[in-house]
Amino acid sequence: MSPTPRRLAATAAALAVLANAFPAAAQSSSPLHDAVALSSQTSASSTGSAVGSAASAVDAVGSARSSVPGAWVMPGSGKYPLPTDEGIVVPEVLAIEPDVGINVQKWSVASPAMKRVVQVQVRPAPEGAGAAPMLYLLDGVEATHPSDWIMLGHVDTKLRDDSVTLVMPTEARASMWADWYADDEVGGRHQWETFLTEELPPLLEDPAHGLDFNGKRGIGGISMGATGALAIANRNPDLFDAVFGISGCYSTTESLAAISNYLTVETRKNDFDNLYGPPGDWRWRHYDTEADPTGLADMTVYLSSARGVTQASSADHADADLINYVTGTVIEQATLVCTENLDAAMRTRGMAHQRVDYVEDGLHNWRNFHRFIEPAWEHIAPALEASP
Missing domain, CATH: 3.40.50.1820 (Alpha/Beta hydrolase fold, catalytic domain)
Incomplete structure (x- = not known):
């Protein structure tokens, strides 16, 4: 499905909230950071080239390796990875x-x-x-x-x-x-x-x-x-x-x-x-x-x-x-x-x-x-x- 201006605007608006809420993310350099930074400059009602540019940056997140800001990384329980047993062959x-x-x-x-x-x-x-x-x-x-x-x-x-x-x-x-x-x-x-x-x-x-x-x-x-x-x-x-x-x-x-x-x-x-x-x-x-x-x-x-x-x-x-x-x-x-x-x-x-x-x-x-x-x-x- 091709991106629509309304959907891209919603993406940009959501990322703008994250950019404002987590200023520490600005320290990162990654497609994810670029998407957030660019989207923060795009209003939720925008259409045209600005929204299209934001969408391009957003699309990069799904296709390129990027660093997740540390504030978003959740601590693990220490139990994973769960141990495996190659001897299990029958459900x-x-x-x-x-x-x-x-x-x-x-x-x-x-x-x-x-x-x-x-x-x-x-x-x-x-x-x-x-x-x-x-x-x-x-x-x-x-x-x-x-x-x-x-x-x-x-x-x-x-x-x-x-x-x-x-x-x-x-x-x-x-x-x-x-x-x-x-x-x-x-x-x-x-x-x-x-x-x-x-x-x-x-x-x-x-x-x-x-x-x-x-x-x-x-x-x-x-x-x-x-x-x-x-x-x-x-x-x-x-x-x-x-x-x-x-x-x-x-x-x-x-x-x-x-x-x-x-x-x-x-x-x-x-x-x-x-x-x-x-x-x-x-x-x-x-x-x-x-x-x-x-x-x-x-x-x-x-x-x-x-x-x-x-x-x-x-x-x-x-x-x-x-x-x-x-x-x-x-x-x-x-x-x-x-x-x-x-x-x-x-x-x-x-x-x-x-x-x-x-x-x-x-x-x-x-x-x-x-x-x-x-x-x-x-x-x-x-x-x-x-x-x-």
Whole structure:
């Protein structure tokens, strides 16, 4: 999709906020710094050559190595890279134990693709519900164990009485939920699409493991998880019946989405070159949902984003530190444009079945994500009911 002046203006405005919020970034010399610096001179209502120049600098972020300003780099937990075991050759469930949350289990799953044991949180459908669908929930950038879907999203409470088995893979920090081109020195081995589409479903659906499955699957996510969910669903339409994305970006090449992907990976000290590989590698096309969303044509789709604005003096945000407040604003403004772009790409291809919700007030955080969980579930739930 060709950049439009409105989309480029939004990019420039968002980067201008970052430039003003992090003056230390001016010490850097990189395509990222150049994009921020140039964009800070461009008003949000500009069109023409100034916006085009800003867009060129922004596009450089997605195609060239650059240094992420130190203020943006998040400290690691010290646990990554997770150890691998080349002896793992067969997918299998090693243990099922009680875990954090209401009726939540921890499944320890041996993954040949990842060459390690993956911890997956599973909330079975309520007792007596009968056969139920599986809903895979992908987390944001930290993707911790326990999952933020439990700790911050409280889905075990929100969907306590709903006939659905919730599946929450964990320990996928800055992975984009993708099959990576190469192992990363910091992040380790990421082969998430293979794990989620080939290895895990047969194990979850094996009656021996106690889950009564109705044959229907959905997948959804917030932030990084939204990006991964839409890409995986789009490329595996025979596996999933419904998908939702809350505050995500859905392209590998569009300028604003490219920045989002790059920062997701690099701010956690991973090497972006290891994600999609060199330009032209199949992963760039495979994970660019906006460029080719045709896999969503026969799937129930829900998308949402806030507009990244709020009252700075409101009680909800009065205690927020500057970096969290500004990045929450900018990232949600970016996901707004990303969501609009995917909606437009689908409509260009004759798809109008998707539901897209926007709200005026909200930053990129769980306070905002919460409001969309139940509408997302309500929209996709009918598609996950077993056929008569």
